[in-house]
Amino acid sequence: MRELRAEWTKLRTLPSTFWLLLAAVALTVTVSAAAAAIVSCPSAGCRYDAPKIGLSGVQAGQAIVVILAVLSAGGEYGTGMIRTTLTAMPRRTAVLAAKATLLTALTSAAGTAAVLGSVLAARLILPGNGFVPAHGYPTLSLADGPTLRAAAGSVVYLALIALLGLGVATAVRDSATAIGLVFGLLYVLSVLPYLVTDPYWGRFLWRISPMNAGLAVQSTAHLSSLPVGPWAGLCVLAAWAGAGLLTGGLLFRLRDA
Amino acid sequence: MTFAYGWRSLARLSRAEWTKFRTVRGWVLGMAVAVLVTVGLGLFSASGSHSSCGGPSDVCPAVPLGPGGEAVDDKFFFVHRTLDGDGSITVRVTSLTGRIRLPDATPGVRRVVPGVEPWAKAGVMIKDGTRQGAAYAALMVTGRHGVRMQHDFVHDTAGGRSGVSQAAPRWLRLTRAGDELTGYESADGTRWAKVGTARPAGLPAAVQVGLFAACPGDLTVRQADLGGAVAALRFAEATAAFDHVAVRGGTSGGSWRDDDIGAEREPGGAIHHPGGATRAGGVFTVTGNGDIAPRTDGQMVEKTLSGLLAGLIVVIVVAVVFVTAEYRRGLIRTTLLAGPRRGRTLTAKAVVIAAVTFAAGVAAAGVTVPLGAHILRANGDYLLPVGPLTDLRVVAGTAALLAVTAVLALALGTVFRRSAVAITGAIALVVLPRILATTSVLPVDASRWLLRVTPAAGFALQQSVPAYPQVTAFYSPQAGYYPLAPWAGFAVSCGYAVLALALAALVLRRRDA
Numbered sequence: 001m002r003e004l005r006a007e008w009t010k011l012r013t014l015p016s017t018f019w020l021l022l023a024a025v026a027l028t029v030t031v032s033a034a035a036a037a038i039v040s041c042p043s044a045g046c047r048y049d050a051p052k053i054g055l056s057g058v059q060a061g062q063a064i065v066v067i068l069a070v071l072s073a074g075g076e077y078g079t080g081m082i083r084t085t086l087t088a089m090p091r092r093t094a095v096l097a098a099k100a101t102l103l104t105a106l107t108s109a110a111g112t113a114a115v116l117g118s119v120l121a122a123r124l125i126l127p128g129n130g131f132v133p134a135h136g137y138p139t140l141s142l143a144d145g146p147t148l149r150a151a152a153g154s155v156v157y158l159a160l161i162a163l164l165g166l167g168v169a170t171a172v173r174d175s176a177t178a179i180g181l182v183f184g185l186l187y188v189l190s191v192l193p194y195l196v197t198d199p200y201w202g203r204f205l206w207r208i209s210p211m212n213a214g215l216a217v218q219s220t221a222h223l224s225s226l227p228v229g230p231w232a233g234l235c236v237l238a239a240w241a242g243a244g245l246l247t248g249g250l251l252f253r254l255r256d257a
Numbered sequence: 258m259t260f261a262y263g264w265r266s267l268a269r270l271s272r273a274e275w276t277k278f279r280t281v282r283g284w285v286l287g288m289a290v291a292v293l294v295t296v297g298l299g300l301f302s303a304s305g306s307h308s309s310c311g312g313p314s315d316v317c318p319a320v321p322l323g324p325g326g327e328a329v330d331d332k333f334f335f336v337h338r339t340l341d342g343d344g345s346i347t348v349r350v351t352s353l354t355g356r357i358r359l360p361d362a363t364p365g366v367r368r369v370v371p372g373v374e375p376w377a378k379a380g381v382m383i384k385d386g387t388r389q390g391a392a393y394a395a396l397m398v399t400g401r402h403g404v405r406m407q408h409d410f411v412h413d414t415a416g417g418r419s420g421v422s423q424a425a426p427r428w429l430r431l432t433r434a435g436d437e438l439t440g441y442e443s444a445d446g447t448r449w450a451k452v453g454t455a456r457p458a459g460l461p462a463a464v465q466v467g468l469f470a471a472c473p474g475d476l477t478v479r480q481a482d483l484g485g486a487v488a489a490l491r492f493a494e495a496t497a498a499f500d501h502v503a504v505r506g507g508t509s510g511g512s513w514r515d516d517d518i519g520a521e522r523e524p525g526g527a528i529h530h531p532g533g534a535t536r537a538g539g540v541f542t543v544t545g546n547g548d549i550a551p552r553t554d555g556q557m558v559e560k561t562l563s564g565l566l567a568g569l570i571v572v573i574v575v576a577v578v579f580v581t582a583e584y585r586r587g588l589i590r591t592t593l594l595a596g597p598r599r600g601r602t603l604t605a606k607a608v609v610i611a612a613v614t615f616a617a618g619v620a621a622a623g624v625t626v627p628l629g630a631h632i633l634r635a636n637g638d639y640l641l642p643v644g645p646l647t648d649l650r651v652v653a654g655t656a657a658l659l660a661v662t663a664v665l666a667l668a669l670g671t672v673f674r675r676s677a678v679a680i681t682g683a684i685a686l687v688v689l690p691r692i693l694a695t696t697s698v699l700p701v702d703a704s705r706w707l708l709r710v711t712p713a714a715g716f717a718l719q720q721s722v723p724a725y726p727q728v729t730a731f732y733s734p735q736a737g738y739y740p741l742a743p744w745a746g747f748a749v750s751c752g753y754a755v756l757a758l759a760l761a762a763l764v765l766r767r768r769d770a
Contacts, residue, residue: 038703047479059693063685067677074677078585176581176676177283180574183684187692188567192298194696194735195563196305197638 003089003098010085011072011102020068021110024158025117028061032118033125041130041137049221050137051150054122058154059215061114062161065107066182069165072099073248074175082257092253096170100245103162111158115151146220153217153234160214160234160241161186167244170252185240186211203227210240263601270596270605278609281582284575288617291571291659295621296628298564303629306556307636320552320639321390321519323410324458328555328641331389331410332519332547334532335382337467344506345432346381346466348499348541349446350398350421353379355495357475372493375401376729379470379497379543381431383438385460389519392457395469395549396431396440400495404429405727406440406453410551413727414453416442433506436460446501466504467513470497470532470545473729478701486701488731492530494546500539519547551722553730555641557737559651559719561629562622565658566688572617572659573683574676576610576666581676589770600762603671607664607758614663618656626652643721650743654718657747661715661754662687668757672764686753687712694734701733705740712753714739717746 011017035056041048076082089095123140131137142148164185169178193206206212206227216226216233223229228236278284323329340346357372380397394408396416404416404427421427428443438460440452474490513536521529532545583589596602626648630640666683673679690713694704708714717739724732732738739746 035699039700060685060689063681063689067681071677176574176578176680179677179680180570183680183688184567184570187684187688188298188570191563191566191692191696192302195302195560198305198307201305 003091003094004101006085006089007095007098007102011106014075016071017068017106020064020071021106024061024064024068024107024110025114027064028057028114029117029121030057031060032057033121036122036125036129039129041135043130043135046130046135047222048131049219050122050126050131050140051119051147051220052218054126054140055115055118055150055154055218057114057118058157058218059211062158062186062211063183065110065158065162066165066179066186068107069103069162070169070175070178070182072103073166073169074173074178077173077257078175086257093249096166096245096249096252100163100166103166104159107159107162108155111155114158115154119147119151149230150218150220153230156234157214157217157237160237161210163241164210164237164244167241167246167248170248171244207233208236210237213237266596266598267601267605267608270602271608273595274605274609278579278613284579287571287575288613291568291575291614292617292621294571295562295564295568296625298567299561299625299629300564300632302563303561303632304636306560306633306638308639309637317637317639318521320555321388322642323390323551324392325409325411326642326644327411328552328639329390329410330519330548330550330552330554331391332521332545333469333471333549334534334543334545335384335387335465335467335469335516335518336513336534336541336543337382337384337387337465337516338504338508338511338513339463340383340433340466340504341463341507343433343435344466344504344508345430346383346505347428347430347446347501347503348381348468349426349428349501350379350497350499351423351426352498353377353398353400353421353495354497355400355472355493357493358491359475360477360489360491369492373400373495374472374475374493374729375399376548376727377472377493377495378405378549379468379495379499379545380429381467382469383431383433383457383460383464383466385457385464387465387516387518392460393549394431394438394440394455394457396429396442396452397469398427398429398497402727404442404452406455407549407727408438408455408457410549411725412455413725414455416440416452417450419444428501431466433460433464433466466508468497468499468502468534468541468543469549470495470543471549472546473548473550474546476729476731478731486731486733486735488733488736490729492546494530494532494544496542496544499541499543502539502541517545548728550728551725552641553722553725553728555639556633557641558626558630558643558648558721559737561625561633562651562655562719564625565621565655565719566691568618568621569659569662569688570684572614572663573666573687574680576614576663577670577676577679577683579610580606580667580670581674581679584674584770593770599765603758603762603765607667610663610667611660615656615660618659619652622652622655641722647721651719651721654715654743654747658715658718658750661747661750662712665712665750665754665757668754668761671761672757687750689713691716696735701735704734708734708746709740709749712750714741714746715750717741718743 189209190211213233214237217230355373377400378397382395384393385391398421403418406414430441441449443449472495475493534543669679690707690711
C-alpha cells in the first residue's frame with residue numbers, strides 16, 4: 001500500500017503525466033473523428049465495419065499511452081531516481097506492481113474518456129457519410145452488444161498496451177530503446193502479415209501480432225474471416241503484456257538498478 | 258573568417274562527432290541491428306511468398322518482354338497482311354461495342370453484360386511480325402479515352418476526345434515512311450488531323466499491317482475484411498466494325514490473315530476466351546480481349562525491402578539518442594564549448610548521422626534486394642523486370658530515405674531534448690503514415706494524401722515500376738504505387754528534414770544548453 005501511495009505521488013506530481021493523458025484522449029478522438037469523416041458509404045453493401053472505423057483513433061492514441069508507460073519506469077532510470085525509489089522501497093515486486101496498478105487505472109480512465117469521445121464523434125459524423133440504416137448501418141450506440149464489446153475492449157486494449165510498455169521499459173532500463181522496441185512490436189509486427197503472400201503464414205503472423213490480434217476486439221462484422229476471435233485476440237495481447245511484465249519483473253528483481 | 262576555414266572547421270567537428278558515434282557501443286550496435294532487421298524481415302517476407310501456376314507441370318508460361326525490356330501483356334486479335342517498305346493503312350471505324358463480366362450475383366453463375374471498357378481499344382496497327390512483345394505502333398479508338406496513338410507498349414499519345422458510333426464514325430490512317438510511323442484521324446475521310454508520330458524500335462522492312470481489337474479486363478475494387486482493398490480483373494471483350502479498309506504500298510501476294518495473338522489454351526486444347534474476325538462486303542468485324550500494354554501483374558523488387566520499417570524505427574532511436582544523450586549526460590555543454598558555433602556543430606552531427614545511416618542503408622538494401630529477388634524467383638513468384646539503373650535507384654533510395662529520416666529524427670531530438678517525445682514524433686511522421694496508407698481501412702484517396710504530404714512521401718524512391726495512366730490496374734499504395742514520382746517524393750522528405758534542421762539550429766542558438 002505504501003508503494004502505491006509513493007508511486008501515485010510521483011506520477012501525480014509529474015506535469016507530463018497529465019499532459020500525456022490529455023494528449024492520448026485528444027489524439028484518439030481526433031483520429032477517430034478524422035477517419036469517420038474520410039470514409040464514405042455511398043450505397044448499400046460497402047462492407048465497412050462502422051464501430052471499428054469510429055474507434056480507429058485507438059491505433060494512434062496507443063502511442064501516447066506507450067510513452068506514458070515507458071516513462072513511468074524508464075524515466076526513473078534516466079534521472080537516477082530509481083536508486084532513491086529502491087532505497088525507500090526495497091520490495092521491488094511491490095514497486096512494479098504499484099506502478100502497474102496505477103498505470104492500469106490511469107490508462108483505463110483516459111481510455112474510457114477517449115473511447116466514449118470517439119464513439120460519440122463517429123455517431124455524429126458517420127450518418128452524414130452514408131452510414132445510415134438504409135445502407136445497413138444503424139446509428140452507432142453502446143446499447144448494441146458488439147459495439148459495446150468493441151468499446152469496452154478498446155479500453156482494456158489500451159490498459160494492456162500500457163502494461164506491455166511498462167514491462168519492456170523495466171527490462172531494458174532506457175526510455176528511448178524501450179519506445180523503439182514497443183513501437184516495433186506494435187506497428188512493424190502489424191504490417192508483417194500483409195507482406196507475405198502465403199496465406200498460412202499471413203494468418204499466423206496476424207494472430208501473434210499484438211496490435212492486429214488485440215484490435216480484433218473492435219471488429220463487429222465479418223468475424224468469421226478474422227484469423228482470431230475478438231476476445232481471443234485480446235488474450236494474445238494480454239499474453240504479450242504478461243510476458244513483458246514477467247521479463248521486466250524478473251530482471252528488475254535479479255539485476256542491480 | 259574565410260570559406261575554407263568554415264569547411265575545415267566543419268570537417269574537424271564532424272570528426273569529433275564521428276569519434277563520439279563510433280565509441281558508443283550501443284549506437285554502433287543499433288546500426289548493426291537496423292541492418293539486420295531490414296535484411297532479416299525482408300528475406301523472411303520473401304520466403305513467405307509462394308506462387309504456382311498450377312497444371313501438371315507447374316511451369317509458368319514465359320512472360321513476353323517489350324522492346325524496352327519491360328514485361329508486357331500482348332494479347333489481341335489481329336487481322337493483318339504483309340507490308341514491304343513504306344505504305345499506309347486507312348480505315349473507317351463505325352462502332353466499338355463490348356461485353357463485360359460482372360462479379361457473380363449468384364456464386365458460379367457468370368454474369369456477362371453488354372458494355373465497353375474505358376480502355377477497350379480497336380484500330381490499325383503496324384507490327385514487327387506476330388511475335389508477342391514485338392515492336393509496334395497503333396492508332397486506335399478507345400472506350401472512353403478518345404483516339405490514341407500508342408507504340409512499344411509504354412508510349413501513349415492522346416488524339417481527339419470524341420468516341421465512335423454509327424452516327425459519328427471515325428477515320429484512322431497510319432503511314433510508314435522509313436523508320437517513322439505517323440497517325441492521322443478524321444471525322445469525314447477528307448480533312449485529316451495528325452495524332453502523333455512514333456519510331457518503334459528496330460522495325461524491319463517487311464512488317465505486318467492490319468486491324469486489331471483488344472480489351473483489358475474489368476477492374477473491381479472492394480474493401481478487404483482485414484484492411485486494405487482487394488482488386489479483381491474480370492473478363493471483358495471489345496468488338497469493332499471497320500469499313501473503307503485500304504492498304505497502300507508493297508503488299509504483293511498477301512491476303513488477310515487472322516491471328517489470335519497471345520491466345521491462351523485450356524488443358525483440352527481449346528482457346529480460352531477466343532477472339533475472332535469476320536469479313537462481309539468490305540466490312541471487317543474484329544473481336545478481341547486482352548491488352549497491349551506494360552504488365553502490372555507481378556511482384557516488384559522493392560517488396561523485399563519490407564523490413565525497412567523496422568530498420569527505420571531503430572535508426573530513429575539511434576539518431577534521436579545521438580543528441581538527447583548529450584543533454585542527459587551534460588555532454589552537450591562540452592560539445593558546445595568545443596564548437597561554439599552551434600549551427601555548425603549541429604550540421605556536423607547531421608552529416609555524421611546521415612553518412613552512417615546511408616552506409617547502413619546501402620549495406621542492408623544491397624544485400625536484401627538481390628538475395629530477396631532470388632528467393633522470390635525460387636518460390637515461383639514472377640518479378641517484374643527492371644533495368645540496372647532502377648535497381649540502383651531502389652537501393653540508393655532506400656539508403657537515402659534512412660539518411661533523411663535520421664536527420665529529421667536528430668533535428669527533432671535537438672528541438673525536444675527528450676528522447677521519448679522526439680522518437681514518437683519521428684515515428685509518427687515517417688513510419689506511421691506508411692503503415693496507415695498500406696494496411697488500414699483508410700480509403701485509397703486518403704492513403705494517397707498521406708503519402709503526398711508527410712515525410713513518408715520519400716518511400717516513393719523505392720517504387721521500381723511506374724504507374725501507366727493508359728493501363729487499367731489498381732494503382733494503390735498498398736500495391737506499391739505511390740502518388741508522387743520517386744524524386745518528387747524524396748524532395749518532400751528532404752524538405753521536412755531541412756525545415757526541422759533549421760528549426761533545431763534556431764532553438765539551439767536561442768536556448769541555453
